[in-house]
Amino acid sequence: MIASFDLDETLFVNPEKVPAENSLNFPLDRIYRDRLRKGTPELLQWINQNNIELWIYITSFRSERYIKSIFRHYGIKIDNIINGKRHAKEVQGNNTEIMPSKYPSKYHIDLHVDDEISVYQNGISYGFRVYLLKKIDIGWTDNIKNEIIRIRRILYEENS
Numbered sequence: 001m002i003a004s005f006d007l008d009e010t011l012f013v014n015p016e017k018v019p020a021e022n023s024l025n026f027p028l029d030r031i032y033r034d035r036l037r038k039g040t041p042e043l044l045q046w047i048n049q050n051n052i053e054l055w056i057y058i059t060s061f062r063s064e065r066y067i068k069s070i071f072r073h074y075g076i077k078i079d080n081i082i083n084g085k086r087h088a089k090e091v092q093g094n095n096t097e098i099m100p101s102k103y104p105s106k107y108h109i110d111l112h113v114d115d116e117i118s119v120y121q122n123g124i125s126y127g128f129r130v131y132l133l134k135k136i137d138i139g140w141t142d143n144i145k146n147e148i149i150r151i152r153r154i155l156y157e158e159n160s
Contacts, residue, residue, distance in 0.1 A: 001152055003047055003144075004055035004082075004104055006114040007062070010133055013037045018135055024073055032070045043141040044076040052148065055080040057112060059087065059101050082107065104128045110151050113144060 005011050012034040013020050019038035023029040047054050056067055056078055064081045071078050082090075091103045100122035104112040113131045114120065123130035131147055133140060 001051075001148070001155060002053040002055055002079075002107070002109045002111075003148060004057040004107075004109045004112045005044075006102075006112075006116070006119070007034075007056060007058050007067070008060065009115045009135070010113060011037055011040050021074075024070075028073060032066075032073065034070060036074070037140075039141040041074040041076060043144060044071070044074075046145060047148070048077050050148075053079040055082065055107070055109060057082045057087075057102055057104060057107075057109070059084045061085055080107075100126060104130075110155065111144075111147060 009018075013036070015035050020035040021038055021040060023035060024032055044054060054077065058081075061084045064083070067081055068078050087102070091106055092099045100119070101116075102112065102114065102119050102122070103126065104123075105126065105128040109128070111129045111131060112119070112123070113133055115133045115135070117132065120130045120132040122128075129147075129151065131144055137143070
């Protein structure tokens with residue numbers, strides 16, 4: 001199974017608006033200024049421990065090195081990253097039709113977590129699963145775990 005996450009306003013949040021993890025200790029807090037949504041380390045570690053591939057799927061052009069490094073400091077392994085550059089090359093490519101900003105099914109991603117309603121709507125239109133994360137989403141980590149467990153059951157039944 002593969003689960004992917006958006007970063008901006010999904011896992012990386014403004015701590016003045018959304019509950020956030022403590023910043024990394026000095027001097028790492030000067031290098032990695034992004035703050036993780038409260039509960040992110042535990043959820044992503046759970047994903048790592050349950051043989052689920054963990055991907056980051058973003059429209060920005062953040063480097064793989066930066067993304068993998070910040071999560072490594074929280075004890076989290078990122079298996080794959082799709083950024084804006086990779087998406088433009090592999091999804092949009094030479095298509096004359098404008099493709100959605102994210103297209104998880106292209107990469108066989110089973111669940112994508114995002115805060116953008118347009119990504120959720122594209123999931124309905126293009127047939128991929130999206131958990132729409134709200135700014136304040138009480139119990140979001142348990143909700144995502146339950147959704148992963150539900151999808152795993154479906155995938156297991158389809159392959160049996």
